[in-house]
Amino acid sequence: xxxxxxxxxxxxxxxxxxxxxxxxxxxxxxxxxxxxxxxxxxxxxxxxxxxxxxxxxxxxxxxxxxxxxxxxxxxxxxxxxxxxxxxxxxxxxxxxxxxxxxxxxxxxxxxxxxxxxxxxxxxxxxxxxxxxxxxxxxxxxxxxxxxxxxxxxxxxxxxxxxxxxxxxxxxxxxxxxxxxxxxxxxxx
Numbered sequence: 001x002x003x004x005x006x007x008x009x010x011x012x013x014x015x016x017x018x019x020x021x022x023x024x025x026x027x028x029x030x031x032x033x034x035x036x037x038x039x040x041x042x043x044x045x046x047x048x049x050x051x052x053x054x055x056x057x058x059x060x061x062x063x064x065x066x067x068x069x070x071x072x073x074x075x076x077x078x079x080x081x082x083x084x085x086x087x088x089x090x091x092x093x094x095x096x097x098x099x100x101x102x103x104x105x106x107x108x109x110x111x112x113x114x115x116x117x118x119x120x121x122x123x124x125x126x127x128x129x130x131x132x133x134x135x136x137x138x139x140x141x142x143x144x145x146x147x148x149x150x151x152x153x154x155x156x157x158x159x160x161x162x163x164x165x166x167x168x169x170x171x172x173x174x175x176x177x178x179x180x181x182x183x184x185x186x187x188x
Contacts, residue, residue: 004117006098007031007183010107011123012153014134016169020123021101023176024183032096034087037063037072039080043140053084071102071109076148081106097187104156107163119186121179122163126170128154 007024011017025031037053039060048054055063060080064072072082081103091098100110104122111120125131131153135146160166165182169175 004092004114005187006034006100006110006114006118007186008100008102008107008110008118008120009123009179010102010104010120010156010163011169012104012131012156013149014131014138014153015123015125016134016172016175017101017123019172020167020169020176020179021099024179025099027180029183029187030096031099032091032094034083034091034098034100036100036102037069037080037082037084039078055080070113071106073103073105073109075103075105075152083110104159108159111163119165119182120163121182122160122166123169123175123179124157124160124166126168130170 009017009021021033025033035049035051035053037055037060039055039057042048042051042054046052057078057080060082063069063084068084068086069082070085070088072080074080083100083102083106088098100107102110107120111118125134128150132146132150135141135149141149167175167178167182
């Protein structure tokens with residue numbers, strides 16, 4: 001049993017971290033995905049408690065005041081994301097390793113809180129232009145939203161070196177195998 005360990009995947013939007021996480025979850029590791037809390041509206045077929053716990057801004061702020069988060073961040077104005085303490089305890093109580101899909105600031109905060117109990121991976125692509133293509137291909141956000149994400153991505157890429165490892169996702173199969181190798185080594 002892995003005691004209170006976690007793997008943190010952080011990346012600019014569109015880098016492929018969710019795809020890599022889904023790959024790792026299928027590989028037989030004792031992993032369980034941590035469902036984050038957010039104030040953003042569900043996209044497409046997203047369901048509360050599955051992809052995210054969806055809260056109003058007021059509900060989220062109340063949880064902050066109550067000390068219910070391990071970490072949280074106001075990513076954009078009134079757009080909060082965070083990790084609930086009860087979600088961590090739920091996963092650890094089963095003897096599983098938590099998988100976090102969090103923004104770069106959240107990933108660094110989790111790494112600073114949990115130190116060597118956490119493997120922090122930064123997922124990147126080779127260029128902002130590649131990110132633009134991927135985000136536009138999703139067809140889930142307006143041009144303004146995409147530009148906000150690209151601006152933030154340029155900033156976030158400056159922090160890549162602060163993570164335990166950087167996985168470049170220009171070839172998905174290769175990136176998945178690299179993340180799998182890093183996780184295998186971490187769980188030894």
